[in-house]
Amino acid sequence: MGVARLPSRVAGALLCVVGSALPALAADKVPLDHGDTAWMLAATALVLMMTIPGLALFYGGMVRKMNVLATVMQSFAICCLVSVLWMVIGYSLAFTDGSPVIGGLSRVFLRGLDLTTASSLAPTIPETVYAIYQMTFAIITCALITGAVADRMRFSALLLFTAFWLLLVYVPIAHWVWGGGFLGTAGVLDFAGGTVVHINAGVAGLVAALVMGKRRGYGVENLAPHNLVLSVTGASLLWVGWFGFNAGSAVAADGRAGMAMAVTQIATAAAALSWMFSEWMVQSKPSVLGIISGAVAGLVAITPASGFVAPGGALVIGIVAGVVCFWASTSVKNALGYDDSLDAFGVHGIGGIVGALLTGVFAVGAFSATTDSPDGSPGLLEGNPGQVLTQAYGVAVTLVYTAVATLILLKIVDAILGLRVDQETEREGLDLRLHGETVH
Numbered sequence: 001m002g003v004a005r006l007p008s009r010v011a012g013a014l015l016c017v018v019g020s021a022l023p024a025l026a027a028d029k030v031p032l033d034h035g036d037t038a039w040m041l042a043a044t045a046l047v048l049m050m051t052i053p054g055l056a057l058f059y060g061g062m063v064r065k066m067n068v069l070a071t072v073m074q075s076f077a078i079c080c081l082v083s084v085l086w087m088v089i090g091y092s093l094a095f096t097d098g099s100p101v102i103g104g105l106s107r108v109f110l111r112g113l114d115l116t117t118a119s120s121l122a123p124t125i126p127e128t129v130y131a132i133y134q135m136t137f138a139i140i141t142c143a144l145i146t147g148a149v150a151d152r153m154r155f156s157a158l159l160l161f162t163a164f165w166l167l168l169v170y171v172p173i174a175h176w177v178w179g180g181g182f183l184g185t186a187g188v189l190d191f192a193g194g195t196v197v198h199i200n201a202g203v204a205g206l207v208a209a210l211v212m213g214k215r216r217g218y219g220v221e222n223l224a225p226h227n228l229v230l231s232v233t234g235a236s237l238l239w240v241g242w243f244g245f246n247a248g249s250a251v252a253a254d255g256r257a258g259m260a261m262a263v264t265q266i267a268t269a270a271a272a273l274s275w276m277f278s279e280w281m282v283q284s285k286p287s288v289l290g291i292i293s294g295a296v297a298g299l300v301a302i303t304p305a306s307g308f309v310a311p312g313g314a315l316v317i318g319i320v321a322g323v324v325c326f327w328a329s330t331s332v333k334n335a336l337g338y339d340d341s342l343d344a345f346g347v348h349g350i351g352g353i354v355g356a357l358l359t360g361v362f363a364v365g366a367f368s369a370t371t372d373s374p375d376g377s378p379g380l381l382e383g384n385p386g387q388v389l390t391q392a393y394g395v396a397v398t399l400v401y402t403a404v405a406t407l408i409l410l411k412i413v414d415a416i417l418g419l420r421v422d423q424e425t426e427r428e429g430l431d432l433r434l435h436g437e438t439v440h
Helices: 002-021 034-062 065-095 127-148 155-178 194-212 228-250 255-283 288-302 311-336 344-362 386-416 423-428 430-435
Strands: none
Touching (some): 034 127, 065 155, 127 194, 127 344, 194 344, 255 311, 423 430
């Protein structure tokens, strides 16, 4: 009798959980802006496109043919896993009122939302849209890390690590900067994710690459990309999607969104050219991989600055990012001898640091002005050198916390499942050995 009743009891328990997350329709409608809502719906779709198919193709084309499906699978699976965890608890801990360190539990399972609910952080759009928009940021941040450990990480270990890392690293830092936490209160400027997304993912990727060690045959065998056309396609989708990333972070269809779009285009083009010309001078030939890597470096660097700088500042940020990220991804990586497979740290970590610091140089006070701070947060060029120090503080906190927390989580996952595939799997390819499929 007890066994027979078990399915119904389980079903009843699930209905209770889901039912508690379903709100009643609000009696009093909150005034929402239809234009802002339409733009943010589009921006959310654009940012999701950055991961699938954008990042999946970008990374997939840069690995060897025997690992392309495994690489694409990682981005797709991370998208699914992070979506569920974000709905269950991630959004609530990151973007609701709590302490300066972590948010509260008022939006667990997204409970309390109805057709008219709005967040105080985005008062003119439905909170459902804001929650899913922020979900797409969490998705791509976790997916970016996979570039540092391509060709050698167990799929099961990646999923467990991603779950831990999302909740214990990404969520707290998102709250610190954007959700009312101590970094945002201290005046750290990060419009669309220089610290929260790129430094965070880049540093995590570097730590993971160091813990896991080099790929089999690194420095000896030919580990060249198998299909750069896929990578160019992915980079192009990233570029287009990034307008949702940066311009969408205005959370409104307004002048700041327009300026963010303009400076994003300028910085990206400048960085692509500066990487290309740097490579041309050093290695005698401009490569396709170089120009698309430069474009991504420019997208990364302008991200924290996009809502705060003018076109002139964006041009400089892009030029500097292209040169510095090229140097970091070639000379520095080779000198230090670590195997960051697809340059997650060299492009995202270093690019994020460059962008965060230069935001403190080029920030225009009028662009960051609010009703609470009518003078905004001007940068060094407007006579406020202290903003550079504030930016450096945000960078340092993110670097230290992410590095330490990621190291601990990797060790825990290694003890539970083991991080790295065996030599035979690495030799034959992850596609066949882990997923039973191959590309023909």
